Amino acid sequence: xxxxxxxxxxxxxxxxxQIGVPYVESSxxxxxxxxxxSNANGEQTVERRFAANRDDLSPVFYGKxxxxxxxxxxxxxxxxxxxxxxLHNARRRERDQVMRxxxxxxxxxxxxxxxxx
Numbered sequence: 001x002x003x004x005x006x007x008x009x010x011x012x013x014x015x016x017x018q019i020g021v022p023y024v025e026s027s028x029x030x031x032x033x034x035x036x037x038s039n040a041n042g043e044q045t046v047e048r049r050f051a052a053n054r055d056d057l058s059p060v061f062y063g064k065x066x067x068x069x070x071x072x073x074x075x076x077x078x079x080x081x082x083x084x085x086x087l088h089n090a091r092r093r094e095r096d097q098v099m100r101x102x103x104x105x106x107x108x109x110x111x112x113x114x115x116x117x
Contacts, residue, residue, distance in 0.1 A: 010059050015039045017060060022051040032056065032079065050078035052085045 010017045018035040025031060030051040037044050049060065050071050058081040061071075068090035071078035096106065104116040 017047075019057050019059075020046075022054050022056050024054070030054065030056065030082075034060070047077060050076060050082045052079060052081035056081045058082075 010019065015036055015038040018037075020033040020035065022030050022032045030053055032049050032051040034047050034049060035044060036047050052058075056079050058079045061078055061080045061083045063080075063083070065072050066083075066087060067073050069078075069083050069086045070076075071082065071086065099106070099116050106114055107117050108114050
């Protein structure tokens, strides 16, 4: 990865993080390689993180653990946008399962929307 592929710089407590360009692997999963520079010794390391999509330049997620997020559950480094996307999808799956448990079916309408009947 060339140095020119790094974008915005986040100044963290223990060092700086240069945000890399997101890329997709053959499995269809988006990743990003960020360049981390330590304040203590100036050592640089490339850290691979899960990314939400090709436009994901959000900061690294250092928030509260949530077991609904697969990256949090597996203790993988990921971005804030990826975390938010996974939580949204988990909540949608829970709502859909409740509707199915009530005996309803998800139907696509004539104008492209979906509804339950």
